[in-house]
Amino acid sequence: MRKATFWMNPMSRNKQAKRPKLSGDGYAGGAKYFFARALTNIRQNFFINIVTIGTITLALLIIALFLLVFVNLEGVAEDWSKRVQVTAYFDQEPASQEVAALKAKISALPGTEKVDYISKDEALKRFRVRLKGQDSLLEGVSADVLPASLEISLKRGSRGGEAVEMYVASLKRIPGIGEVQYGEEWVKRFTTFMNFMRLVGALLGGFLLLAVVFIVSNTIKLTIYSRKDELEILGLVGATRFFIKAPYVIEGMLQGAAGGLFALLTLFAFYLGFLHNAGNFLSFNPAANGLSFLPLPHVLGIFLGGVGLGFLGSITSLKRFVTS
């Protein structure tokens, strides 16, 4: 079962190596030894490793699910805030030079992202698209009924309540601009709602993170506690603290990496399984198809978060058991 033949060489029985070679050159050799030790530890303590990795997986999965919902909410918010649109209406359809001049002036305003001119004809076309299948409603509606307008999208920073008001004030100062509409109440409510959501998200996320750090470090503490005899014996035969700790820290990081990986895989399976088309209730845009998956930086963050948890968990637990 165990390979133990390498020392059976009869030639070497009586001859002792006078100056034994160290197990490798410098750090590379040491790292190899510590890594091998960590893998052996995992194999010899398989069950407790499974428990630890399972705990980390669950903890990170909860965080990841939370992030997924949060990222998608932000996406929806972004989507909605794009509709914070300022519209300037014209009584008479303006001449095209006039339109071009106004567009230039508006574009020059700080806060403007995009300006589109909607002629009477185009307004009618849109109206028709919206009322498709209800043609009877369209009878008697001509282009004259609908006003021409300039639709202005705002840059991110100018979409908030007060910023919009300031923008509209400077817009109104441009000669040729008459009636301006931007749904003040709606903008204010939306901004308040989003700020509230971000606060709740940050609080929830913070508590979640604290709980996860607590649970994971305690689980790792258990795995290390179960091997406190080994830590003690290593110290008694003259191992340096670094030598004692290194394999356990590596083990913790491997557990964290495995936990992170499993959490992400599980999340992705959930996502493929049902989440990706289960999110329509969040989005008011029927064109958007459900939730989107976490962006790459978040994915990397969860993985590295797992590794970091394993690292910190084992370092802090070892401090307790590796004294003198």
Place this chain on the structure above:
Amino acid sequence: MIQLHNVTMSYQREVSALDGISLRIPKGDFVFLTGPSGAGKSTLLKLLYGALTPSRGQILIDGQNLMRLKPSQLPYLRRTIGVVFQDFKLLPNRTVLENVAITLEVLGWGKKDIGKKVYHILKQMGLEHKVSATPLRLSGGEQQRVALARALVNDPKILLADEPTGNLDDENKAHILSIFKEANIRGTTVVVATHDQRLIENSHKRVIVLEKGHILDESNVPQ
């Protein structure tokens, strides 16, 4: 050389496990530490390998003052001291080979050299057929010899043993004693704590008698 100057060790206030002990064990000596249970034998050994720090007094090993030793230097001291613990402290989930190998792994030895050296010492202990067994499958005497092998595999300057013949039969006791003597002949200073009077009588070595933390008597038996 081991020197103790006025060493006092109190676990709790008021009561001292050792009280003003002074003694000197020259290099290459073989000493028995004896006395009734609770006399302070184990405490004295623990002080010598740095598991405890004395409440008062000085301990010197080869001129090195343990009180002045930085914690980061302690491992290097322990590498020169082999210890046989009363409860063996063998790892139950590792083989005999792996248990003994720990002493050398800590020094950064390569796998091959470790294998040779460990096999050699296990052969001396009469355990070469047990290398792949785990400690719980061994008899008490065999476990004791594995613990001895781990302590001796790096040819330590000092060997400390706490009640090494605790539950052993006469044959096993004789075997263990002969191993101590061989190590001593090769230059290792040997300190054995025991309350086993027959072991002491058969060995003709220096005896230090402790009682209630004091040195009661010291006898130098000529070799």
